[in-house]
Amino acid sequence: MIETAGLRKEFVVSAKVGKLRRERRVVAAVDGIDLRVERGETLGYLGPNGAGKSTTLKMLTGVLTPTAGRISVCGLTPVPQRTQLARRIGVVFGQRSQLWWDLPLRDSFDLLRHIYRVPAPEHAGRLAECVELLDLGPLLPVPVRQLSLGQRMRGELTAALLHRPEVLFLDEPTIGLDVVSKQAVREFLTQLGRRGDTTLILTTHDLADIERLCRRLVIVDHGRVVHDGTAEELHSRYGSRRRVVVDLDEPLAEPVTLPGVALESAEGLRLTYQLVDGTNAGALVARLAAAASLRDLAVVEPAIEDVIARLYARGATG
Amino acid sequence: MANHSAGAPVRYRTFIALVSAGFRRYSTYRQATLAGLFTNVLFGFMRTYVLLAVVGRQAAGYDARQIVTYVWVSQGLIATVGLWGELGLADRIRTGDVVADLLRPVPPVFAYLAADLGRAGFAALVRFVGPVLVGALAFDLRWPQRPATYPLFVVSAVLATVISFGCRYLTEAAAYWLLDARGPRIVWAxxxxxxxxxxxxxxxxxxxVAAVLWTATPFPWLLQAPADVVVERHSAGGALVLVAGQAGWAGLMLAVAGYAQRLGTRRLVVQGG
Amino acid sequence: MVETYLHLLRATVRAQSQYRLSFAVDAVGTSFGVLLDVVSVLVFFRVTRSLAGFPFREAFLMASLATFGFALADLVAGNVDLLRFNVRTGRLDALLVRPLGVLPQLLVLDFAPRRLGRVVESLVVYAVGLGYAGVGWSPARALLAVLAPLSGGVLYGALFVAFGSVAFWWIESAEFANGFTYGGRDFAAYPLTVYSGLFRRLFGYGLGFAFVSYYPALALLGRADPLHGPDWLGWCAPLVAIAAALAAGGVWRLGVRHYRSTGS
Incomplete structure (x- = not known):
């Protein structure tokens, strides 16, 4: 569905050097990205600010011209075949609206029908579906400027889907939304992804989006892909460790050691062990139970935030 | 008591600090400055040719060299006086940010005037000197023959800036009552x-018509007055009268602006923004 | 296709009609503005009896022709100068992902109906100018009287687009663009003979403003060109306009390709 090879985008930035001189520098916002996405996949695109997420998305949707590299989306080349491509994709920019600010929400949907030239019955069916799923009914006669951000985002999602796009691009779709609206958007996208006829590509800062929605995770940093795979693969690759935390009734007589287990910290009667690369918790728990009486025990899964933070930190120093 | 006597110098220093902040702020808008400079020069050429064709050797109180100088000086004064510049007050009223201005220990009119004079200072260096230099290279300008004209012109230009400031402040303060300043701004433009x-x-x-404009409106005092001073259209005494007239208008406009601000503040306080 | 844009246009008008007061104020304000260059000709003739060899009625025809052509262009393409705003807010991104041309979308979405007032006014002024100038009417001249302002409109429109596109490279170029568009209107409001040297060649012929009012007016009046140009130059206005439109289209496409979206 989507294929890129050696995708690159350079910007010229001029920075002030000293009092009067300016220096022009070429910066690669996207620096050689190879990506392949199959029909029906849901892909989360993750990276710190300025990593090149939005730039990539804008090249995939035909907004920006790549400096180098090849792109194919739905078998089309985005910039030269922009309008053809536009009929087959939907785009939601978290901070750019497709809706008519001063008109009722319904009018925006009607205008988009004309823009995408969707036959009226098909449009009506699709709209009814979205209105139901996103609970838009009461909002249709309301001018967009009077909608809350969460309500508007539900409108934006509908607007992007009315022409039944093959690929839906979402750039920070949950940014700035309150908890309830975030849930609604995620719920809707989960259902959409499950149906399997729409390919979903979303960039986000919010890891909860990723964990809820995407099996596949692409992490970019400094314009390069640093990870492409599932969250589990990410953990195993970057050695994120599960932990066993125990609270004891009395101190251990002698330390418990096992291959693949490392004591991370001991604070009073609370001990934290790290399990290295796939070691099971069972053996450790059994040994601990034999050595002392346990008051409490927990196995803590690694947090994706930690892995990603470590990944970025590494990129920054490397 | 000691505090009291220190009051005046502190205020003066605040004013200077605000002026220099305004200067620095506008010195960073390089692209816009360059674009504006280019357009002033372009219109300078055009108006020179047109007014030369109208005036010929001499007409309406100007000879050919005077009218050419008049054109380039007035092009240079557009940005210096800030004829089309926005103070940002209307936007701040509309967004409610103006409350932050009211919380500061300096009166808004005072703070905005300082910033605008700083802006004018930077504009004088680039947007005034630039067109006049180009005009001098391309045409035969008439330089002042009385040495006193130079300082008098500087005073006249500063006063013109203050009058223009007063007009724009009033225009934008209309947003206290009208929500935005579009209408008054169009009239002003x-x-x-x-x-x-x-x-x-x-x-x-x-x-x-001219007499009515000179006596009843501030407009001729913004551009024509300083331009007439520099081309020495009037005698030395006449020029002094012109500058005195500007001083009167400057005082009047500042007083009216201050009054409008007080009314606006009261309205803001009563209606709660 | 046309139908789609008509739907968009209606939506724009509907959206703007919600701000009645603003609309009224704008309409009144802009309608005064249009007269200034025509008024300036009236004022000039209080001081002089001829403007670079042209009597009032002829100079007035030129001014009215320039004003009318400009008003037409301003109605259709004047809002290109909002490109800067559209780039900065990222609105352009939203337009680029739709299956329509970006330029027509911008023109339609930022359409300002209040500019219609100017068109009507300047049309009246042009009609007065034509009547007062004492044109010896023939079918050919009648055709030219229609073609000339339309060509002028296309030329000004092309300049609006071409210099508006400069904002793709140079975001704060609005005043620079104004120099050529509003400057072009003022340039053509006065007889070409007023100007001289490089300035006349650059603006009159290089950018084509001589073909907005000067040459068509000469042809309408049946006057020989004091600058010794051939008589058929008055009929070249449509060609100049088409050439300018093509060039402007090229600059626009180049600009879109160069576009660097802002922010996230």
């Missing part, structure tokens, strides 16, 4: 184009 002597010196108009 119109008057600042047609009635300041930018397109034609007001002496081209029928005497009575």
């Amino acid at each position: 119109l008057c600042s184009n047609a009635l300041t002597g930018l397109v034609f010196p007001l002496s081209f108009l029928p005497g009575r």
Whole structure:
């Protein structure tokens, strides 16, 4: 569905050097990205600010011209075949609206029908579906400027889907939304992804989006892909460790050691062990139970935030 | 008591600090400055040719060299005086940010005036000197023959800036009552184009019309007054009278702006923004 | 296709009609503005009896022709100068992902109906100018009287687009663009003979403003060109306009390709 090879985008930035001189520098916002996405996949695109997420998305949707590299989306080349491509994709920019600010929400949907030239019955069916799923009914006669951000985002999602796009691009779709609206958007996208006829590509800062929605995770940093795979693969690759935390009734007589287990910290009667690369918790728990009486025990899964933070930190120093 | 006597110098220092902040702020808008400079020069050429064709050797109180100088000086004054510049007050009223201005220990009119004078200072260096330099290279300008004209012109230009500031402050303060300043701004844009002597010196108009404009409106005092001072259209005494008239208008406009601000503040306080 | 844009246009008008007061104020304000260059000709003739060899009625015809052509262009393409705003807010991104041309979308979405007032006014002024100038009417001249302002409109429109596109490279170029568009209107409001040297060649012929009012007016008046140009130059206005439109289209496409979206 989507294929890129050696995708690159350079910007010229001029920075002030000293009092009067300016220096022009070429910066690669996207620096050689190879990506392949199959029909029906849901892909989360993750990276710190300025990593090149939005730039990539804008090249995939035909907004920006790549400096180098090849792109194919739905078998089309985005910039030269922009309008053809536009009929087959939907785009939601978290901070750019497709809706008519001063008109009722319904009018925006009607205008988009004309823009995408969707036959009226098909449009009506699709709209009814979205209105139901996103609970838009009461909002249709309301001018967009009077909608809350969460309500508007539900409108934006509908607007992007009315022409039944093959690929839906979402750039920070949950940014700035309150908890309830975030849930609604995620719920809707989960259902959409499950149906399997729409390919979903979303960039986000919010890891909860990723964990809820995407099996596949692409992490970019400094314009390069640093990870492409599932969250589990990410953990195993970057050695994120599960932990066993125990609270004891009395101190251990002698330390418990096992291959693949490392004591991370001991604070009073609370001990934290790290399990290295796939070691099971069972053996450790059994040994601990034999050595002392346990008051409490927990196995803590690694947090994706930690892995990603470590990944970025590494990129920054490397 | 000691505090009291220190009051004046502190205020003076605040004013200077605000002026220099305004100067620095505008010195960073390089792209816009360059674009504006280019356009001033372009219009300078055009108006020179047109007014030369109208005036010929001499007409309406100007000879050819005077009218050419008049054109380039007035092009240089547009940005310096800030004829079309925005103070940002209307936007701050609309967004409610103006409350932050009211919380500061300096009165808003004072703070905005300082910032605008800083802006004018930077504009004088680039947007005034630039067009006049180009005009001098391309045409035979008439330099002042009385040495006293130079300092008098500087005073006249500063006063013109203050009058323009007062007009723009009033225009934008209208947003306290009208929500935005679009309407007053359009009226201001119109008057600042047609009635300041930018397109034609007001002496081209029928005497009575010109007299009404000079006596009843601030517009001729913004551009035509300083331009007439520098081309020495009047005697030394006449020039002094012109500058005195500007001082009167400057004082009046500042007083009216301050009054409008007080009314606006009261309205803001009563209605809670 | 046309139908789609008509739907968009209606939506724009509907959206703007919600701000009645603003609309009224704008309409009144802009309608005064249009007269200034025509008024300036009236004022000039209080001081002089001829403007670079042309009597009032002829100079007035030129001014009215320039004003009318400009008003037409301003109605259709004047809002290109909002490109800067559209780039900065990222609105352009939203337009680029739709299956329509970006330029027509911008023109339609930022359409300002209040500019219609100017068109009507300047049309009246042009009609007065034509009547007062004492044109010796023939079918050919009648055709030219229609073609000339339309060509002028296309030329000004092309300049609006071409210099508006400069904002793709140079975001704060609005005043620079104004120099050529509003400057072009003022340039053509006065007889070409007023100007001289490089300035006349650059603006009159290089950018084509001589073909907005000067040459068509000469042809309408049946006057020989004091600058010794051939008589058929008055009929070249449509060709100049088409050439300018093509060039402007090229600059626009180049600009879109160069577009660097802002922010996230």
